[in-house]
Amino acid sequence: MSDHPRMLLTFNIDTIGHHHAAWRHPDTDPRRANDFEYYAHLAVLAEDAGVHSVFIADGVSHDPDNTHAPVLGLEPFTLFSAIAARTSRVGVILTVSSSFSHPYTVARQFASLEHISRGRSGINIVTSTGDAAARNYGLDRLPDHGARYRRAHEFADVITELWDSWDDDALELDAGANRFVRPGAVRRIDHVGENFRVTGPLNSPRGPQGRPVIVQAGSSQDGREFASGRADVVYTISQSLDDAQDFYRDIKQRAAAAGRDPDRVKVLLGIRVLVEDSGTRAREKAAELQDLLPYEQKLAGISRILQTDLTRLAREEPVPPLPEPTDRHQFQTQLVMIRKLIDRGEVKTIGDLIERLDGGQGVSSITGDPVEVADHFEEWFRAGTADGFIILPQITQTSGPNFLRSVLPELRRRGLFEQSTGGTLKHQLGLDA
């Protein structure tokens, strides 16, 4: 079992779902895609169920030719503020691209979110994928993998220095002495680096956590280096229990080698969930989803993450040899994972690959009744694959509430999960001691 006695849980508040055909399923009302009230409803459900945080994913481009995928258009900082006002205990983690954001702006936005949420904020730093994103920020194409991660390191340095540019007790608030701020308690940072020049200090006092929880979500070698050196939480994915165990050990070892307490780097594994009261009904819905996703769309999605065109291949054809990941590969984590499935003979044909990815981008999935789903989480948790999980419902509008209503009590009954009692996000993650 993991060192941590209780499972940490994050619930992804996307309004549609993680199966690419979720919006077409009769369970889904697609008009709720950008309905703030529905996001708020999910966040409140998650808070009431006692999960430790909700997670807001993000991307910074849109393909105008892609007319068959739902567009989730609520910008994360705006959404976070509104959700923070509707909740009081659950942590809120939002995604920021270090490749296309400026650290002074982001440090400032998070300083405000820290105050607004009373210390419940987390920043998921991603390096982004897709040349389309680069073209929205003045570049012709996405910078190479190594360059993106170098920028991510520097980005994290600068935001941290900015948050630390204020002492905890900087506000003196002495009206008699005419001193709002204690002299020397707020300092410039004078950062000069490859990507950024920032004088500082931040123009906002420290929030309740000092700085937000830092999350990292890429599992390439560069991603692991980044995560183990400076993240509080690492998001990852795995298609195999053994690989997840290896990843968990690797992150903890790297953290120790970097002079950190490995227990202060929490590994959370993303799992897509389709849960119904009856396992038979859950499996029927999984099949309905697969039927709703046209063959060409399945192949287009897989081709995108592999950066290899598979769109003309038939179901029974073998998966062609896939390249070794290079600096130009944007989804290194997924490429390495799929190559392993092929090397181990678990995936041979295009049809096998489609089945294994199950309408997603590489995140593993579990389908079943509440006991079957809880069994899966228990097995992976006890096997030391993670300190907790990111719940990614396949069809948000049914599997999301179903998970919270039926699987969580089962995990609690088994002594694996304890309802959060609130406090700062660091406190909820066991990182404030």
Ligand SMILES: Cc1cc2nc3c(=O)[nH]c(=O)nc-3n(C[C@H](O)[C@H](O)[C@H](O)COP(=O)(O)O)c2cc1C
């Ligand atoms: C649970 C989870 C959530 C993620 N959320 C986002 C996201 O919101 N936006 C994004 O651009 N990438 C997101 N990613 C993707 C990764 O940050 C990363 O781009 C991808 O895994 C490739 O990383 P690598 O280059 O280190 O392999 C997420 C990954 C995981 C595991």
